Amino acid sequence: MPSMIAVERVSRVFEGKRGHVLALDGIDFEVGEHEVVAVIGRSGCGKSTLLRIVAGLLAPTRGRVLVAGEPVTRPRRDISVMFQRPALLPWRSVLGNVLLPVEVLGLDRRRHVARAHELLELVGLQRFATRLPHELSGGMQQRVALCRSIIQSPAVLLMDEPFSALDALTRTELSGELQRIWREQPLTVVFVTHSVEEAVVLADRVVVLTSRPGRLRKLVDVGLPRPRTARAAGVAAIGGLLYELLEVAG
Numbered sequence: 001m002p003s004m005i006a007v008e009r010v011s012r013v014f015e016g017k018r019g020h021v022l023a024l025d026g027i028d029f030e031v032g033e034h035e036v037v038a039v040i041g042r043s044g045c046g047k048s049t050l051l052r053i054v055a056g057l058l059a060p061t062r063g064r065v066l067v068a069g070e071p072v073t074r075p076r077r078d079i080s081v082m083f084q085r086p087a088l089l090p091w092r093s094v095l096g097n098v099l100l101p102v103e104v105l106g107l108d109r110r111r112h113v114a115r116a117h118e119l120l121e122l123v124g125l126q127r128f129a130t131r132l133p134h135e136l137s138g139g140m141q142q143r144v145a146l147c148r149s150i151i152q153s154p155a156v157l158l159m160d161e162p163f164s165a166l167d168a169l170t171r172t173e174l175s176g177e178l179q180r181i182w183r184e185q186p187l188t189v190v191f192v193t194h195s196v197e198e199a200v201v202l203a204d205r206v207v208v209l210t211s212r213p214g215r216l217r218k219l220v221d222v223g224l225p226r227p228r229t230a231r232a233a234g235v236a237a238i239g240g241l242l243y244e245l246l247e248v249a250g
């Protein structure tokens with residue numbers, strides 16, 4: 001599998017009032033094209049920092065990140081980011097929100113309107129295209145944000161705890177939809193989660209970070225057949241291994 005993302009000995013120091021904080025220390029791993037990688041670790045271990053560095057939103061103190069062979073030095077149109085809150089524009093329709101990157105990037109509108117409808121259909125929101133965000137539930141809004149983050153066909157999708165504000169049932173539905181979307185349009189994905197179960201269900205491999213400083217504790221191959229659910233054979237066993245790694249990770 002050709003490498004799409006290379007994280008090369010990335011460290012990040014934050015300067016605080018009480019001195020330096022070494023948030024990430026020498027993180028080194030690769031993500032193959034069309035691979036899905038989850039990042040887990042305790043709160044404060046540097047997951048968001050790592051994701052922001054891969055996104056080009058934050059510079060590493062040492063090391064570098066390559067995406068598609070090019071060093072990441074700023075946000076790029078081939079790298080899309082999705083956060084915990086959907087942050088939709090309240091005065092724009094669902095369709096208008098999904099098309100926002102198309103306008104910002106100056107892409108062909110007509111072609112992307114068709115694609116926006118396809119994406120909305122994939123997440124079951126085709127009937128809501130003309131609605132306003134406040135008319136939708138939190139889960140529906142996050143689906144809109146997902147469509148918006150892939151409308152321009154990025155090579156890489158980065159997600160920072162994208163489901164953590166949602167209830168358990170909605171999370172399960174969304175993880176099913178994500179797997180469907182990834183089958184229809186292959187993407188290289190890195191997502192941060194604090195749910196071990198979500199990591200096992202969605203990821204090909206799991207990056208386990210230690211805390212203070214964040215170091216690479218282990219890369220775990222999930223290797224279970226897809227589509228997966230939380231109750232699929234093998235999910236509990238790998239989940240158990242990840243919990244163990246998180247505990248000894250301190």
Ligand SMILES: Nc1ncnc2c1ncn2[C@@H]1O[C@H](COP(=O)(O)OP(=O)(O)O)[C@@H](O)[C@H]1O
Binds near residue numbers: 042
């Ligand atoms: N902008 C910042 N300034 C100072 N310290 C920061 C900043 N961002 C993150 N940190 C520190 O870096 C560490 C990792 O933070 P973060 O990446 O947000 O962790 P996580 O997402 O795993 O919870 C924490 O100790 C946090 O306090």
Ligand SMILES: [Mg+2]
Binds near residue numbers: 047048049
């Ligand atoms: Mg975080």
